[in-house]
Amino acid sequence: MQNPLLNDFILPPFSAIKAEHIEPAIDQLLAQGRQKTESLLANETGYSWANLIQPLEEMDDTLSRAWSPVSHLNSVMNNDVWREAYSNCLPKLSEYSTEMGQNKALYQAYRSIKDGREFTQLDPAQKKTIDNALRDFELSGVALPEDKKQRYMEISQQLSTLTNQFEENLMDATNAWSKQVDDESQLAGLPESTMDLLRQTAQQKDQTGWMLTLEFPCYMAVMSYASQRELRYEIHRAFVTRASEQSNGAESWDNANIMDEIIALRHEKSQLLGFDSYADLSLATKMAEEPSDVLEFLQQLAVKSLPMAKQDFAELTAFAKEKGHDAELEAWDIAYYAEKLREARYQFSQEQVKPYFPANKVLSGMFSVVEKLFGIKISEINGVDCWHKDVQFFEISDESGTCRGRFYIDLYARPHKRGGAWMDECVTRFKKADGIQIPVAYLVCNFPPPIGDDPSLLTHGEVETLFHEFGHGLHHMLTLVDHLSVSGIHGVEWDAVELPSQFMENWCWQPEVMALISGHYKTGEPLPVEMFDKMLAAKNFQSGMQMVRQIEFSLFDFRIHLEYKPETGANIYPILQQVRDEVSVVKTPEFNRFPNGFSHIFAGGYGAGYYSYKWAEVLSSDAFSLFEEKGVFDKQTGRLFMHSILEKGGSDDALSLFTAFRGRKPNIDALLRHSGITA
Numbered sequence: 214m215q216n217p218l219l220n221d222f223i224l225p226p227f228s229a230i231k232a233e234h235i236e237p238a239i240d241q242l243l244a245q246g247r248q249k250t251e252s253l254l255a256n257e258t259g260y261s262w263a264n265l266i267q268p269l270e271e272m273d274d275t276l277s278r279a280w281s282p283v284s285h286l287n288s289v290m291n292n293d294v295w296r297e298a299y300s301n302c303l304p305k306l307s308e309y310s311t312e313m314g315q316n317k318a319l320y321q322a323y324r325s326i327k328d329g330r331e332f333t334q335l336d337p338a339q340k341k342t343i344d345n346a347l348r349d350f351e352l353s354g355v356a357l358p359e360d361k362k363q364r365y366m367e368i369s370q371q372l373s374t375l376t377n378q379f380e381e382n383l384m385d386a387t388n389a390w391s392k393q394v395d396d397e398s399q400l401a402g403l404p405e406s407t408m409d410l411l412r413q414t415a416q417q418k419d420q421t422g423w424m425l426t427l428e429f430p431c432y433m434a435v436m437s438y439a440s441q442r443e444l445r446y447e448i449h450r451a452f453v454t455r456a457s458e459q460s461n462g463a464e465s466w467d468n469a470n471i472m473d474e475i476i477a478l479r480h481e482k483s484q485l486l487g488f489d490s491y492a493d494l495s496l497a498t499k500m501a502e503e504p505s506d507v508l509e510f511l512q513q514l515a516v517k518s519l520p521m522a523k524q525d526f527a528e529l530t531a532f533a534k535e536k537g538h539d540a541e542l543e544a545w546d547i548a549y550y551a552e553k554l555r556e557a558r559y560q561f562s563q564e565q566v567k568p569y570f571p572a573n574k575v576l577s578g579m580f581s582v583v584e585k586l587f588g589i590k591i592s593e594i595n596g597v598d599c600w601h602k603d604v605q606f607f608e609i610s611d612e613s614g615t616c617r618g619r620f621y622i623d624l625y626a627r628p629h630k631r632g633g634a635w636m637d638e639c640v641t642r643f644k645k646a647d648g649i650q651i652p653v654a655y656l657v658c659n660f661p662p663p664i665g666d667d668p669s670l671l672t673h674g675e676v677e678t679l680f681h682e683f684g685h686g687l688h689h690m691l692t693l694v695d696h697l698s699v700s701g702i703h704g705v706e707w708d709a710v711e712l713p714s715q716f717m718e719n720w721c722w723q724p725e726v727m728a729l730i731s732g733h734y735k736t737g738e739p740l741p742v743e744m745f746d747k748m749l750a751a752k753n754f755q756s757g758m759q760m761v762r763q764i765e766f767s768l769f770d771f772r773i774h775l776e777y778k779p780e781t782g783a784n785i786y787p788i789l790q791q792v793r794d795e796v797s798v799v800k801t802p803e804f805n806r807f808p809n810g811f812s813h814i815f816a817g818g819y820g821a822g823y824y825s826y827k828w829a830e831v832l833s834s835d836a837f838s839l840f841e842e843k844g845v846f847d848k849q850t851g852r853l854f855m856h857s858i859l860e861k862g863g864s865d866d867a868l869s870l871f872t873a874f875r876g877r878k879p880n881i882d883a884l885l886r887h888s889g890i891t892a
Contacts, residue, residue, distance in 0.1 A: 314353025402440035457806030521757030578730030586851035618690025636685035644695035684717030704863020711829035753889030
C-alpha cells in the first residue's frame with residue numbers, strides 16, 4: 214500500500230490521507246526513529262552538532278510533519294474511524310517521546326557537547342537548543358531508577374489517552390444537543406442574522422423551522438438576545454453541564470473521573486521528578502519562577518479589579534430591575550441584560566456592527582495591517598489540496614520577495630469540528646542540507662458560516678479572535694531561527710507564548726485600522742466614525758467583571774494543581790467554590806459543571822498555566838504602549854518588534870527578548886490602563 218503519510222511531501226496531501234494510513238505510518242516512523250538514534254549513539258569518537266543533534270532534529274521533523282495533518286484532521290473533520298486510529302497512536306507517541314527523554318546514553322551525548330570545545334563556537338540558538346534539551350531530559354526522568362522510569366512512562370501514556378478522551382467527550386456532548394423550534398415567538402429578540410443561521414442549520418439537518426445547537430455562534434446569540442428567559446435557561450444549562458452527570462447526554466461522556474485522574478497522575482509525575490506539585494513542575498519551563506510569583510500576580514490583579522467588578526455587577530442588577538426583572542440576576546440573565554445595558558448606555562450593540570465586518574473584508578484588512586507593520590506581503594494561493602471547501606491558503610513574502618511562511622485558514626463553525634479558535638503548526642522552519650524548510654501554519658476559528666449568498670458577518674469580539682490567532686501564526690511563520698527545537702513557537706516559555714497574539718488584538722481598536730478592516734457587506738462603506746466612537750466608549754464595559762472571570766479560571770487551575778494531596782483527591786469543586794467566594798461577583802448555579810468542559814487545562818496544554826493569558830497580557834499591553842507613543846503604524850517600531858520577538862522564536866529567553874524590544878523590563882500599568890482599571 215502506497216502510504217501518503219510516508220511520502221516526502223511539502224504540503225500534506227489531505228485528500229489522499231485515509232484513516233487506515235495512520236497507524237502503519239506512525240509505527241514505521243517510530244521504528245525508524247529508534248533505529249536512527251541507536252546508530253547515532255554508536256559513534257564513540259565524540260559527538261557534535263553535525264553528527265548527533267542535526268540528524269535527530271531531522272528525524273523529529275519527519276515524524277512531526279507526518280503526525281501534524283493526522284492530529285489536525287482529528288480536530289477539524291472528526292469521525293469514528295479517524296478518531297480510533299488517532300487515539301491508538303497516542304500511547305505509542307507518548308512511549309517514544311518518554312523513551313527518548315529517558316535515554317541515558319543520549320543525555321550523556323548532549324552533555325558531552327555542552328561540556329566540549331565545540332559548544333563555545335555554536336550560535337545562541339544552538340546553545341539554547343542544547344540547554345533546553347538537557348533540562349527536558351531531567352524533566353523526562355532521565356536520572357530516575359528503572360522502576361520509576363517505567364512508572365513515568367505509564368503515567369505519560371495514560372495522560373495522553375485521558376486528555377484526548379476529555380476532548381472527545383466534550384465534542385460528543387456538544388454535538389449531541391440540539392433543539393428544533395417551529396414557533397418563531399419562542400425565539401423573540403434574536404437578531405435576523407441569528408435567525409437565518411438557525412434556519413440554515415435546520416435545513417442542513419433536514420428539519421423545518423429553526424435549529425438551536427451548542428456551537429458557540431448560536432449559544433452566544435441566544436444568551437445575549439433571546440427575550441424568552443426559559444430558552445436562555447435551557448441552552449445555558451445544556452452548555453455549562455456538557456460532559457457531566459448533570460447533562461442529559463450519555464453517562465460515558467462524563468469527564469468527572471477523567472479530571473480527577475489527570476490531576477492525580479500529573480501530581481504523581483511531579484513527585485517522581487522531585488517537585489512538590491504539578492504547579493512547580495509546570496513552572497520549570499515558564500517565565501514565572503515560583504508558585505508564589507503566580508499567586509501574588511493574580512492576587513494583585515484581583516485587588517485592582519474586584520472593586521470595579523462589584524460596581525459593574527451592581528449597575529447591571531439595578532438596570533435589570535428598572536427593566537422589570539425583579540428576581541435575582543442569574544447566570545443566564547447576565548449576557549442578556551449586559552447587552553441591553555450596553556445598548557442603553559452607549560447606543561451601541563454588537564449586532565449593529567456585524568454588517569460592517571464581513572469575514573473576507575476583515576481578513577484582507579488584517580493582512581494590510583501586518584503588511585504595513587512588518588513590511589511583508591500576503592497573497593492567496595489557489596488549487597492547494599485542503600480538507601474542506603471553505604479553507605483558504607496564503608503565502609507570506611518579505612520585502613526582498615523571499616517566501617517566509619504559508620498558512621491554511623479555516624474560519625467557520627460546523628459539526629465534527631472542535632470548538633474554539635487556535636493556531637497549530639503544520640511545518641516548522643528548519644535548515645536542512647537542501648535548504649530552508651518554509652514554515653506552514655493552520656489557523657482555525659469557529660465563526661458563523663456564510664448564510665445563503667451573504668458572507669459570514671463577525672462581531673468585533675470575533676474580529677479580535679482572528680487577530681489573536683494570526684499573532685500566534687506570525688510568531689510561527691516569521692521566525693528566522695534555523696534550528697527546529699527553538700524555531701517559531703518552539704522553546705518559547707509557555708507564559709510568554711500569548712505575547713504576539715494578545716499584542717495583535719490592540720490593532721482592532723485603532724481608528725486608523727477601521728478603514729482597513731471594516732466595510733458594510735452590501736455598500737462597502739467603512740464603519741461610521743460615530744459608531745466606532747461608541748464602540749470605544751463601550752470598550753471597557755464590564756471589564757472588571759471580565760477580568761475577575763479570567764482570574765477565577767487562572768486561580769482555580771493553578772490551585773487544583775498546587776494543592777493536590779493523594780489522601781484527599783483533586784477537590785476540584787471545593788477549590789473552585791473557594792476561588793469563586795474570593796473573586797467572583799456572579800452567583801454560579803448549583804448545576805454548573807464548568808470544569809468538565811475546561812479543555813484548555815485538561816486537554817490543551819494549559820494545565821497549571823492558564824494564568825499565562827494574563828501574564829502575557831502584561832507583556833503585550835506594555836509592548837503596544839510603545840506604538841501608542843510612536844504611532845500605531847510606525848515602521849521602525851513595527852520592524853523592531855518583528856526583529857526582537859517574532860523572528861527570534863525560542864532562541865533566547867522571553868524576558869531578554871522583551872527587554873531588547875522595550876528597552877526595560879515589563880510593567881503592569883499598561884494592562885490596567887487598557888482594561889480601564891486604575892493602576
